[in-house]
Amino acid sequence: MLVRRTEPPASAAVTITVDGRDVRARKGESVAAAVLAAGIVPTRLAPVSGAPRAPYCLMGSCYECLMTVDDRANVQACMTPVKDGMRVRTHASRPSLRHG
Ligand code: FES
Numbered sequence: 001m002l003v004r005r006t007e008p009p010a011s012a013a014v015t016i017t018v019d020g021r022d023v024r025a026r027k028g029e030s031v032a033a034a035v036l037a038a039g040i041v042p043t044r045l046a047p048v049s050g051a052p053r054a055p056y057c058l059m060g061s062c063y064e065c066l067m068t069v070d071d072r073a074n075v076q077a078c079m080t081p082v083k084d085g086m087r088v089r090t091h092a093s094r095p096s097l098r099h100g
Pocket of ligand 1: 032055057059061065066077078079
């Protein structure tokens with residue numbers, strides 16, 4: 001689990017909502033970084049096995065970080081900077097394709 005070592009000062013902070021929870025983030029950081037720093041994992045479940053997944057590469061290559069941002073589905077959260085008031089939904093609560 002990732003832990004933010006220092007909270008951003010008020011002048012450098014924004015607040016986003018992740019799955020209905022207020023999360024304080026640092027201006028300029030990515031949505032994925034803010035979500036991980038808030039300890040929100042998993043961010044999705046593998047569609048077949050149901051295995052927990054989370055942002056991995058943080059540089060736009062793996063697509064493990066797809067989230068819904070301000071009603072736009074499948075946004076690469078690691079390539080999206082936070083903005084004050086942004087609404088983020090992880091895909092962790094989506095139904096899986098798993099049978100039985
Ligand atoms: S974490 Fe790999 S593409 Fe976003």
